[in-house]
Amino acid sequence: YSSPSPLALCRLTQVRWSRYNPSFLEPEVNKELYQKPWEELSEEEKEKVELKAVQPIKAAPPSVSSSVFSDPMISKFTNMMMKNGNKVLARSLMAQTLEAIKRKQLEKYHKAPEDEKEAIECNPYVIFHQALKNCQPIIGLSNITKGGKTYQVPVPLKDNRKRFLAMKWLITECRENKHRRMLMPEKLSQELLQAFNNEGPIIKKKHVLHKMAEANRAYAHFRWW
Amino acid sequence: TLRLIYTTTAVQRKNVGASGPEKYTEAFIKKQIEEFNLGKRHLANMMGEDPETFTQEDIDKAIAYLFPSGLFDKRARPMMKHPTEIFPEQRKIQWGEDGRPFHFLFYTGKQSYYSLMHETYEKLLNAQKYQDQVTAQDLPPQKEKKNLAGSRWLTKIELEEMLLEKLSDNDYLRFILLLQKLMTLPCGDIEEKYIQKFSKEVPAQLQKVVIEPLKYDERGVAFSTGEGTRKTARATAVVYDNGTGKVTVNGIDILHYFPVLQDREQLLFPFQFLDRIGKHDMVCTVSGGGRSAQAGAIRLASAKALKSFVTEKEVEFMRQAGLLTVDPRVKERKKPGQEGARRKFTWKKR
Numbered sequence: 001y002s003s004p005s006p007l008a009l010c011r012l013t014q015v016r017w018s019r020y021n022p023s024f025l026e027p028e029v030n031k032e033l034y035q036k037p038w039e040e041l042s043e044e045e046k047e048k049v050e051l052k053a054v055q056p057i058k059a060a061p062p063s064v065s066s067s068v069f070s071d072p073m074i075s076k077f078t079n080m081m082m083k084n085g086n087k088v089l090a091r092s093l094m095a096q097t098l099e100a101i102k103r104k105q106l107e108k109y110h111k112a113p114e115d116e117k118e119a120i121e122c123n124p125y126v127i128f129h130q131a132l133k134n135c136q137p138i139i140g141l142s143n144i145t146k147g148g149k150t151y152q153v154p155v156p157l158k159d160n161r162k163r164f165l166a167m168k169w170l171i172t173e174c175r176e177n178k179h180r181r182m183l184m185p186e187k188l189s190q191e192l193l194q195a196f197n198n199e200g201p202i203i204k205k206k207h208v209l210h211k212m213a214e215a216n217r218a219y220a221h222f223r224w225w
Numbered sequence: 226t227l228r229l230i231y232t233t234t235a236v237q238r239k240n241v242g243a244s245g246p247e248k249y250t251e252a253f254i255k256k257q258i259e260e261f262n263l264g265k266r267h268l269a270n271m272m273g274e275d276p277e278t279f280t281q282e283d284i285d286k287a288i289a290y291l292f293p294s295g296l297f298d299k300r301a302r303p304m305m306k307h308p309t310e311i312f313p314e315q316r317k318i319q320w321g322e323d324g325r326p327f328h329f330l331f332y333t334g335k336q337s338y339y340s341l342m343h344e345t346y347e348k349l350l351n352a353q354k355y356q357d358q359v360t361a362q363d364l365p366p367q368k369e370k371k372n373l374a375g376s377r378w379l380t381k382i383e384l385e386e387m388l389l390e391k392l393s394d395n396d397y398l399r400f401i402l403l404l405q406k407l408m409t410l411p412c413g414d415i416e417e418k419y420i421q422k423f424s425k426e427v428p429a430q431l432q433k434v435v436i437e438p439l440k441y442d443e444r445g446v447a448f449s450t451g452e453g454t455r456k457t458a459r460a461t462a463v464v465y466d467n468g469t470g471k472v473t474v475n476g477i478d479i480l481h482y483f484p485v486l487q488d489r490e491q492l493l494f495p496f497q498f499l500d501r502i503g504k505h506d507m508v509c510t511v512s513g514g515g516r517s518a519q520a521g522a523i524r525l526a527s528a529k530a531l532k533s534f535v536t537e538k539e540v541e542f543m544r545q546a547g548l549l550t551v552d553p554r555v556k557e558r559k560k561p562g563q564e565g566a567r568r569k570f571t572w573k574k575r
Binding site: 019020027028031034052054056057058059060062063065066069070087088091 | 486498517548550
């Protein structure tokens with residue numbers, strides 16, 4: 001049994017619709033979740049599994065697969081880098097970036113003395129995730145109009161918004177502030193490595209945003225949500 | 226005047242209970258039923274079948290044969306169905322000859338809805354009283370049978386048909402919330418019967434998928450076929466057992482046919498999900514669509530073919546991973562007055 005969805009409760013007509021019936025659920029591609037034996041699941045998970053068995057499920061999109069190499073963050077980043085629907089180019093740029101990161105890290109690894117060798121991270125996926133995490137701002141600013149004047153009010157950000165801002169800053173930084181002849185993968189790998197070490201222009205931008213939020217602390221009570 | 230037939234009660238806009246005499250009297254409907262049964266026997270005799278065992282399907286086939294129609298809309302073609310399906314149920318007149326209504330809630334406007342709410346609330350109070358009695362006597366707790374997943378509540382349209390009255394969304398929601406509250410209490414057998422009137426069985430597993438048995442070709446190798454579609458692409462795949470993992474599309478190797486990595490990933494997705502990468506051979510034919518659509522179509526076809534090689538549990542896992550559903554997304558049509566499907570023309574102030 002399930003109660004009517006919150007959208008139905010609002011009694012609003014929807015402008016954004018999809019070809020799927022609203023009762024369809026999102027597919028779960030991760031293989032490991034299906035390999036857990038029945039007894040190890042907790043009560044909630046068992047209920048979820050039973051409910052899922054009765055509901056129809058949407059088809060998996062073409063950008064998602066169950067192999068080790070497909071990563072949701074990397075796919076999201078590739079889509080944001082894509083221009084005019086040229087996914088082939090975006091994917092190849094992403095692959096070249098990861099390769100460039102690996103090469104640079106391996107160079108460093110072979111040149112470093114014995115005791116520092118373990119501290120150097122060679123896995124480009126780990127570097128990518130860590131760099132993105134370091135770039136994510138904690139607070140953002142939002143424009144609130146009160147009494148005719150618009151104030152910049154510090155506001156906590158949702159996880160999705162943080163990830164989006166980090167990726168957007170990375171991409172705009174790489175597209176604009178580079179030498180005309182430098183290619184995107186090289187510049188991107190440079191920025192990612194810098195962000196991984198908590199230095200570089202994107203981290204600076206994040207700190208500037210935090211300082212602005214700290215400066216506008218006085219208006220924080222304007223927020224009503 | 227036109228009369229609306231072969232519809233549901235929810236479609237009738239006018240408040241039939243308040244208007245004049247009934248349009249379909251009971252005698253009229255009885256006569257229609259007799260005529261229908263007679264006509265059924267005549268039809269059976271005409272077709273040379275046995276009148277006793279003439280089912281509705283046979284009637285439909287006979288009518289389609291005797292009155293061929295080229296109309297596209299199935300509802301416009303000649304049909305012969307039982308009068309209860311054709312003439313929608315209507316409420317009988319709610320008041321007597323002196324003008325006094327029968328039901329005490331008639332003047333609320335939605336008498337059946339409010340009487341239903343009253344009954345349900347009465348059951349709720351009973352359940353609470355019963356629970357108080359049980360806790361007072363310190364009896365052991367009742368057995369809890371929770372089959373949450375196997376049933377669903379009636380939809381708003383079904384409830385309207387049951388009550389022969391129009392409902393608003395708010396009313397329907399309130400009723401469902403009340404039923405849920407009733408269900409969460411430790412119910413006795415009385416309330417369960419009452420609740421069953423308003424719930425419907427959902428097919429226990431949405432495995433309406435049909436798993437076909439394996440076929441064997443001349444060399445004794447097991448194989449199975451599957452078909453898949455995506456946008457405008459149509460694909461058929463034949464998956465052979467005891468293979469090396471070679472995949473051929475339209476006679477060409479996949480490395481040459483799909484130079485893009487993403488498409489090849491999609492082709493191997495079902496095999497990788499079931500950990501059977503080097504164990505099967507595949508031969509596919511595909512036509513139509515673009516490169517990504519063809520890859521998606523072959524993925525569906527191969528997943529359907531692999532169903533016959535795998536246990537039922539793994540088929541359920543494949544379904545939950547979204548491998549066995551047909552992707553319904555197609556290109557949206559362009560609308561008049563707009564440049565594309567969604568993009569509007571540039572707005573000019575003057």
